Amino acid sequence: MAAVTRWIEYSTTASGVIGDGRAQGCKGTRGYSIGTASVGDTFTIGPTTNNLHLSMDGESGPYITLYSGSNLDARFVARDITEKLHNLGKVDQRWDNAICVYENIPSAGNRFKIYSGTLGSASSVTVVSGTNSAHEILGFGTKSEVGGSATGNTFAGDASISGTYYGLFDDVYKVVISNDNDAVRGIGTPTKGGSNTYAGTMTTGGVFTNASDIQYVIVIDVTNGTTMGAGTGNVPTMTWTSTGSADDSSASTELLFPNFWYKVGTKGFMVKFTDAVFNTCSPAWTIQCYKPDYAQGTNATAPVGTAEYVWSSTRGDDSGASRITTVSGGFTRVGSRGLNVKFNPTGGADYLGAGDTFYIVCAAPKPSSYNISSLNYGNVTVSTESSVKNVMFEIESGAAQLSTVKFGLQSHGTFAHHSAGNNDTYFRFGTVGAGNTAGSAPINGIEWYPGIVAADIDSDTPPSYLYSTKANLLVVSTADDSQSVGNCPLVGMTSDPVWMGIRLGAAETGANSTINYRLYFDYA
Amino acid sequence: MNGTRYWEAELANGNVYREGQYEWKEVPKKAIIRLSLFFDGRRWDLTGKEAYFVKYRASMVPGIQESFRIERRTIGFYQGAEKVCYHVEEDSGRFTMEVIDTNVG
Secondary structure, eight states: OOOEEEEEEEOTTOOOEEESTTTSTTOSOOOEEEEOSOOOSEEEEOTTSOEEEEEETTEEOOOEEOOOEEEEEHHHHHHHHHHHHHTTOOOSHHHHTOEEEEEEETTTEEEEEEEOSOOSTTOOEEEEOOTTBOTTTTTTTSEEEEOOOOOOOSOOSEEEEEEOOOOSSOEEEEEEEOOOSSSGGGBOOOEEOTTOOOOSOEEEESOOOOSSOEEEEEEEEOSSOSSSSSOTTSSOEEEEEEGGGSSOOSSOEEOOSTTOOEEOSSSSOEEEEOSOOOOOEEEEEEEEEOOOOOSBTTBSEEOTTTOEEEEEETTSOBOTTOOEEOOTTSOEEETTTTEEEEEEOSSTTOOEETTOEEEEEEEOOOEEEESOOOOOOOOOOTTSBOOOEEEEEEEEESOSOEEEEEEEEEEOTTOSOBTSSSSOBEEEEEEOOSSSOEEETTEEEEOOOTTOOGGGSSSSSOOTTSSEEESOOOBOOSSTTSEEEOEESTTSEEEOOEEEEEEOOTTOOOSOOOOEEEEEEEEO | OBTTEEEEEEETTSOEEEBTTBOGGGSOGGGEEEEEEEETTEEEEEESOSOEEEEEEEEEOTTOGGGOEEEEEEEEEEETTEEEEEEEETTTOOEEEEEEETTTO
């Protein structure tokens, strides 16, 4: 079975964009559209089914043209939709920060969900039919569309954001005022059911927000399959119940992918599982979730300067067991990828309340080109460094899991002074990404760093913002001798980005030399 | 599919799914009673396991789909949180076993 792959090029200066919901001060919720018709985990899109017609916050955009292919991975399709929305060039957060995800819906299981990039009551998404429309294939033949809502915060003021987003993919940070008095981010320690033989690791994520505490009971069923990664119809399923049926699932969710976040309810709680054998059991896990009680100490409200907050992102960047105290008039950190937030009261009596919620909508750096088959370093003068190039590898179909990615130099072409022991030619390499992050605590979740130059990858010791570098790749012929590159299952089967460059030796002559890199990867 | 190198899954009802005729994801995994790897006349059989998997190692020159090649074929089974792998290198036919703790990565 041949996995179908592609390579994507990024400009080294590409940078993410952080959004406050389009002048909404990070308040309110996003409008969305869910395709509720039954869909699988792969999608075949062709020339008569590749247009998606939709509007954001009432503005009709030109349709987007989706990537065509057979049996495309659902996560790949979701990210393609997101990137196409961003590439419309609107320079408007409605579109530039819109996000499509493939995620589980309590009433339907895994579905496509398209969010507007804005927050508040004007936020909405409408998917419509049109010429060569993809909406039926993607499950939008029937749909549920819910507009954003205005904030329910106690705090009358708003929030400002600053910083550079060092994430590689889109993400949304949920910032909640809480001193976490009951449990970390309001999510208690899971209790495993007595008949649950799962030997893997279940990880909880998110920030729980609700007006009351809820206990969730997760139930696993292996009628269709006992392990993830086996394809729709062949994997375990998950349902859940909740205290007073306040937030139950009404349909089962297929656990399609290991290490992929699945929502439990609608209040912010999510889980992921490592790749191991499940068994049918009820309860599989019981988790007590707690509403945010206090903003500070035992005070339900507190002024900016003493109120505390926690956070979690849709991709699992969270505050762990720590929380941060707000600073009057100043920014404080959110997440591990370069973001900061400042709370702006309307007056001295405007206090932050426990459970007040703010969102930061982060758009990823945009790829510059897709399906690249070559990179041109241009004219490079001897004894100097070339420009630095960046590429990312991904599987678009034919697999459900990517792992053990390695990158090596297969041939140095006609370069005669590579590793010749004199004024050598060097082939530079560096990487960081969602699989292997970098940075120094607390900013240690760096997945992308804009502005990488040759001097950043000319040593075997990486700078703090890269995971690894190699000053000189040698010609190799095996995966074992190649450089390790991370990978991530959350938005497709993607490798971490790789930065490359060449330094020409002083004695190098000739022109138009072609070199080959080779990438090794495991897939299933 | 290479004609002499392929996996084959036998189900409890006697049906046989073979690489090249079916994709692995089409195989009803719960019904498997035997998973085999055939490699140039050699054969490895896995039976009596709770869950099975198939995996490949491949390589390619960036962007050149024609350069895609299989480097290693793997069949295996789950043992709790461990994946027991039977690897066969495509070039040499060298066989190795590996146990991966999926909780570690």
